[in-house]
Amino acid sequence: MNVEKLREDFPILKKPIIYFDSACMSLKPRQVIEKVSKYYTDYTACAGRSSHKFAHEVEIQVAGTRKEVKCLINAKRDSEIIFSKNTTESINLIANSFGLKPGDEVIISDKEHNSNLLPWLKLAKKGIKVVPVESNEDNTFNINNFEKAFTENTKLVSVVHTSNMDGVTNPVKEIVKIAHNNNAAVLVDAAQSVPSKEVDVQSLGVDFLAFSGHKALGPTGTGVLYGKKEMLEKLDQFLMGGETVVDSTYTGYEPEELPARFEAGLQNYAGIIGLGEACKYLKKVGLKNISRHEFKLNKMLSEAFADNEKISILGPKDPEQRAGIFSFIVSGMDIHDVSGMLSASRNIMLRSGAHCVHSWFNKRGLKGSVRASMYLYNTEEEAQAFIDELNKILKF
Amino acid sequence: MVLCLVALPVFAVLSIFSVKYRKLTKEAFDCLFKTVTFRKCRSGLDNRIRAVLTGRIIRLSPGIAKIFYKNYKIFSWVLFILLVWSFYVSFIGIHNYILYGNCNGPESSGFCIFDPTGSNSRISEIDYVIPANITYPVLEDDDPIIGDPKAELTIIEFGCYTCPYTKNAESTVQKIIDYYNGRVNVQFKTFVIPNHPFSTESALAADCALEQGKYYDYHKLLFDNQEKMNYDMLISLAGSLGMNMTQFTNCLEDEKYKFEVQDDTFMGLEAGVPGTPTFFIGKSKVVGPKPFKTFKNIIDEELKK
Numbered sequence: 196m197n198v199e200k201l202r203e204d205f206p207i208l209k210k211p212i213i214y215f216d217s218a219c220m221s222l223k224p225r226q227v228i229e230k231v232s233k234y235y236t237d238y239t240a241c242a243g244r245s246s247h248k249f250a251h252e253v254e255i256q257v258a259g260t261r262k263e264v265k266c267l268i269n270a271k272r273d274s275e276i277i278f279s280k281n282t283t284e285s286i287n288l289i290a291n292s293f294g295l296k297p298g299d300e301v302i303i304s305d306k307e308h309n310s311n312l313l314p315w316l317k318l319a320k321k322g323i324k325v326v327p328v329e330s331n332e333d334n335t336f337n338i339n340n341f342e343k344a345f346t347e348n349t350k351l352v353s354v355v356h357t358s359n360m361d362g363v364t365n366p367v368k369e370i371v372k373i374a375h376n377n378n379a380a381v382l383v384d385a386a387q388s389v390p391s392k393e394v395d396v397q398s399l400g401v402d403f404l405a406f407s408g409h410k411a412l413g414p415t416g417t418g419v420l421y422g423k424k425e426m427l428e429k430l431d432q433f434l435m436g437g438e439t440v441v442d443s444t445y446t447g448y449e450p451e452e453l454p455a456r457f458e459a460g461l462q463n464y465a466g467i468i469g470l471g472e473a474c475k476y477l478k479k480v481g482l483k484n485i486s487r488h489e490f491k492l493n494k495m496l497s498e499a500f501a502d503n504e505k506i507s508i509l510g511p512k513d514p515e516q517r518a519g520i521f522s523f524i525v526s527g528m529d530i531h532d533v534s535g536m537l538s539a540s541r542n543i544m545l546r547s548g549a550h551c552v553h554s555w556f557n558k559r560g561l562k563g564s565v566r567a568s569m570y571l572y573n574t575e576e577e578a579q580a581f582i583d584e585l586n587k588i589l590k591f
Numbered sequence: 592m593v594l595c596l597v598a599l600p601v602f603a604v605l606s607i608f609s610v611k612y613r614k615l616t617k618e619a620f621d622c623l624f625k626t627v628t629f630r631k632c633r634s635g636l637d638n639r640i641r642a643v644l645t646g647r648i649i650r651l652s653p654g655i656a657k658i659f660y661k662n663y664k665i666f667s668w669v670l671f672i673l674l675v676w677s678f679y680v681s682f683i684g685i686h687n688y689i690l691y692g693n694c695n696g697p698e699s700s701g702f703c704i705f706d707p708t709g710s711n712s713r714i715s716e717i718d719y720v721i722p723a724n725i726t727y728p729v730l731e732d733d734d735p736i737i738g739d740p741k742a743e744l745t746i747i748e749f750g751c752y753t754c755p756y757t758k759n760a761e762s763t764v765q766k767i768i769d770y771y772n773g774r775v776n777v778q779f780k781t782f783v784i785p786n787h788p789f790s791t792e793s794a795l796a797a798d799c800a801l802e803q804g805k806y807y808d809y810h811k812l813l814f815d816n817q818e819k820m821n822y823d824m825l826i827s828l829a830g831s832l833g834m835n836m837t838q839f840t841n842c843l844e845d846e847k848y849k850f851e852v853q854d855d856t857f858m859g860l861e862a863g864v865p866g867t868p869t870f871f872i873g874k875s876k877v878v879g880p881k882p883f884k885t886f887k888n889i890i891d892e893e894l895k896k
């Protein structure tokens with residue numbers, strides 16, 4: 196993987212910045228930008244409804260993306276890929292359509308992003324029980340606690356794959372095995388894992404998996420829900436509208452086939468088409484290479500500050516367990532001060548705050564952390580610059 | 592909080608130029624408002640400002656950045672005091688402006704923010720693009736000199752008899768001549784302002800008066816009667832000075848000095864005169880009825896040469 200060469204594909208990297216906020220939003224390669232632009236300049240149209248040349252082209256392109264996504268996560272069928280606007284919408288679809296009833300229980304982890312917490316808390320108002328599983332001391336997943344959380348009412352497990360807060364990846368394969376033994380389905384929030392590691396839904400055995408295109412080099416407002424065919428077929432429809440039904444009368448309707456029945460209204464065609472290009476790009480670079488690269492950078496940062504008593508890193512000590520995320524707190528210094536100073540001194544773009552995992556920080560009485568999230572286009576020079584700049588601040 | 596207080600006026604001024612600062616100004620104001628109404632300001636604006644400033648200073652020197660970060664409260668108080676001081680200075684400026692027409696005080700001719708186009712600089716403008724290459728005006732024998740003809744320095748004035756600002760400058764011109772007591776005189780060149788009624792006629796009339804040796808008195812009468820100016824007035828004023836009326840009326844009606852007046856105006860245009868009154872003192876241009884001090888500064892420099 197030649198990072199220098201690959202960086203040339205990212206026009207925005209011509210700016211004098213060190214972009215360490217890819218867990219929130221990835222930068223976009225030229226190929227994706229051009230593909231999106233091409234939709235708007237060459238064949239702007241609806242898919243599925245019209246029968247002219249442009250509409251055909253859109254249909255072909257959208258189908259192409261579906262295939263790309265299917266390959267990316269190794270789904271069995273194209274129809275198991277549903278486009279949404281983001282991870283959040285994908286999870287909300289399940290929360291609204293899974294058919295949970297009062298008394299049913301949903302297990303989540305104790306460090307879910309708000310988008311995998313709030314949809315369930317909303318259901319809790321209707322009598323559905325939400326059971327968070329407490330993690331280990333070092334923030335890794337506690338399988339024992341997980342097993343103990345099951346009751347006969349447990350219908351669904353919804354856990355994050357790789358945490359956006361500390362980069363820890365949960366043992367989804369094991370989680371699935373246990374859940375299935377307890378007759379519960381599994382939804383995985385893969386917003387952070389799909390962009391930077393090989394995710395194989397069949398080998399993991401998950402029932403549903405959600406991720407966002409915009410964190411994986413894709414255009415903004417693109418999301419995916421994967422579901423096993425037999426599971427998707429059991430779901431109630433969520434958003435209703437154009438393309439979700441075959442036919443309708445004043446009193447009823449006949450739902451469309453998969454996946455159309457879950458894709459209501461005109462879609463974000465340009466975005467979806469761009470997402471296909473992003474998948475191709477990821478495949479070309481190789482997800483294994485990306486993981487390895489992220490680890491290399493995270494190792495640099497982790498080792499540089501391992502013995503610094505002013506810095507506490509969130510999650511386990513071993514950077515191999517924290518993907519491309521280096522989340523930390525500087526003792527005696529406000530998190531926003533740290534990110535603000537690094538931004539002003541060297542244009543290092545970090546995120547400081549609770550990273551939408553307020554629940555975890557609130558329980559510990561913390562305001563949040565500073566997070567450097569690295570991706571395929573970040574370089575060792577950038578990591579070193581971050582280390583140098585942070586070291587200056589640590590002397591304060 | 593103190594930083595917010597400092598930030599507010601700074602951002603307010605910057606927000607004139609940039610939308611980004613408008614948002615920050617609003618934030619600073621909100622923060623201040625909340626603070627004075629004993630509520631918590633959660634915007635963290637002062638912390639953000641501190642972080643950004645510290646970050647910028649790190650580029651120069653991490654050591655100084657550390658000092659700033661650790662002592663930012665002191666620094667913000669210093670900034671606050673500077674701010675209060677600048678308010679004080681502004682107040683003095685306003686005070687001077689009210690008293691002397693210039694915010695830098697009576698001794699200065701500097702730019703005054705309160706008078707950017709300023710009454711002291713107000714002129715009867717012409718709609719004309721000032722040439723890139725300016726040809727400085729020259730003294731001409733056929734134009735009258737006001738003051739001692741043997742003076743060391745001659746100020747060339749482009750004026751219009753029907754222009755109120757030229758009239759405003761008259762007392763200053765007289766003061767200059769009196770003050771320098773024979774060392775400085777003024778050559779008045781008529782610069783026609785097309786949209787002023789009787790601008791051309793009064794200029795022609797003044798030349799007709801010159802022909803009869805009555806220029807100085809007529810020049811003065813024209814300004815004294817500026818508000819009531821009309822064609823008959825031009826003639827009756829000449830009559831009051833005992834001129835030969837046939838000669839004067841013929842001169843005026845025949846536009847005898849038409850080319851003379853036009854030449855003066857052209858000379859002004861070539862010299863980049865934006866309107867009346869405009870003065871040339873050597874190569875310095877003074878636009879508008881500036882205070883005496885403004886002229887004095889330039890004249891003193893010229894006389895030293």
Ligand SMILES: Cc1ncc(COP(=O)(O)O)c(C=O)c1O
Nearest residue numbers: 281282283308310359384386407
């Ligand atoms: C782990 C995780 N889940 C969910 C989300 C929500 O993604 P989106 O805002 O694209 O719906 C994010 C985004 O930060 C995330 O990191």
